Amino acid sequence: MEQTGKATGPPAARAVSSVVDGLAGGVSPSRARQLRMVAGMWERALGQWPDAVVRPARAAELFGDEALRTFWGLAAGGWLWAREQDVGRAPSGATLRVVRDCLGILAAAVCPGEEVWLPVVAQPEPKAVVPPGQLAVLYRKLADMASDAPVERHGIALSKEDRVRLLALVAVVLDTGARSSELAAMRLDDLGEDEGTVRVHRSPQNASALPQRVVAERAGVGEDVVQRVMSGRGGVSAGAREKVRVALEGLGEGGPAVEDYALRPGTGVAVRRWLRVRAGLVARLEGTQSALWVSLKANQWQGEPGFALRPQGVRKAYTRGAVALNGVMAGRYGWSPLPTTLEQLRRGAGLTPPLP
Template sequence: MTEEKPPSIRQLDALVDRLAGGVSAERAKQLRMVAGMFARAAARDVFPPSASLRVEVLFTDVLRTFWELAVAGELRYRAEDVGRPLPLATQRTVRDCLGILAGEAVPDREVWLPVLPETKPKPTVSPAEAAVLYRRLADMAARASFRDGSGLSFEDRTRLLAMVAVVLDCGARSGELAVMRLDDLGEGEATIGVRRRPQKGRGRRAEEIAAVVGVSVKTAQEVLWGRPRRISAVTQQAVLDAAERLGPPPGVETYRLREGTRVAVRRWLAVREDLVADLEGARSALWVSLRPRGIRQGGVERSWPAGVPLGPEGVRTAYARGMVALNMLMAGQYGWSPMPEKLEQLRRSVTAEPIEA
């Protein structure tokens, strides 16, 4: 029988539940991870008695004790991982979540947060490597059978080539690829429109800023609109700093597609047409799934047919699978440098300029 959580941890769980609806799924998962770490710390009796009663006490000097245990790996979920120190990237995630939780739990109080060294961005792809990548993907996509060691079907390879070619021409992020529609393609597939941010927030990127900072859209809007009710000074400054870094929000940017990209996109459109042929309702998404899939949500099994729109995670997964297959296929061949499995590393190597309006 599991031991009942103290009131402060139950309050923290409730706070995370409230926040989860206003942040990305990934951030919500991270917040729940940190709440679980607090629960495991409380179970060790390392906090003073007052920390078991009110959630606000967790964000006093108690936070330093929590941080020391977390960094040392003593609050990991899996027993076999306990004692393995947290890598810097995970420390940064935990620190950011602590800032979000503190902003909600004690909005009127300055809270100690650890200072971490800046992480170096992962290396990007050079222009020469990008050219080789495109040629190898084109070779792989042209093969009639997937029994070539890649493990990717013809549909996989066709979509991958078109997607990578579009990224190389416009530098789109995974979320920007996910919201592309057929009508974003210009006549003859000569151009493509990229929505660089959701159209909200009094001309400011409220949703994009919220995603960067890891707060709800409502919180970002209230700070940007000068109505920061019960929002901590730390969160306010983080929102304003993100707004400054992002600058004025552009509208839809249009990019010219190279001839090779046009051919790749046309081939994908032919494959896509077969995938969505039997679907009912809207079928406007440019990037769609290739196979039916099912997941379990809240104890209920749900299934989706092939041809449904890819979300950002689906875009990232499709790219990663393709790079794993391509790296295996090309391993040891002269002149081949393994490609990064994260789409972001490829995107950051692109310096495409939009067409002037």
């Protein structure tokens, strides 16, 4: 349902387009595109509005129950696509969730403080996770392979450094249940003495852009600062962090949940192995690299290895290693296929509760 132009039709649609223009600077580029898409959908919906339903004349009237239900019926039926050849094709669940979330953002901007009807969109069934009984076998096999010769399967090669990082990453996830964003946020000072503990800065799942924008406005800081504080990342001054904390308390929200976890002895060994490899990777970089998880190779954006992995980089590193290891280990006694996404592994983890 791509929409790149501004709404030029009925006054209510033009008003929504203006609201989107006002929101665009406070949300991510992808969210701004989605909001413009929904503004275009409103324009097309008003162009085919049923005679039996009162036609909204103002932006606020778009978010009444009857108007929203009418809009949603047209959207879910596939009648609001921008391209004519797509009209009548039912949108995917993921697209409908985006539309629903954008409706909530627009409603909060147009009708602040008012409760509006929003549709319920079914969540996809979660993928299977590793059975808990197999996690110990998985952990031991990875530990055994961390010092073996390079692994290669179907053109995918895993060096010793790859496997040392993968083992440490998997071990930390098994002990903490950390998400990719939470792994990317980890810093060296999150590790306790002798790598016996690790601190996880929990980031809210499915957090929308709107609360971050509201917090940013109240705190007088940029939305990127709010995102860093709420996800537990560094790079924020103490003053800015305090402003965000005060704004969150004023909204009745807490800051990021911070949990300390005890690491199993084997995890501590795996992490120490990775720290030795990591030290060699970051040695040539100028300045101080505090991220726990860093890249092994140069890429098109970074001319040197040793740069902090972002959440997407963490997920890619894990998936690449899992695919290669599954191919090499297929058929070996006691080996169960490693999940190919970090989220699958994470949902089978959480073997130890956080420290009090």
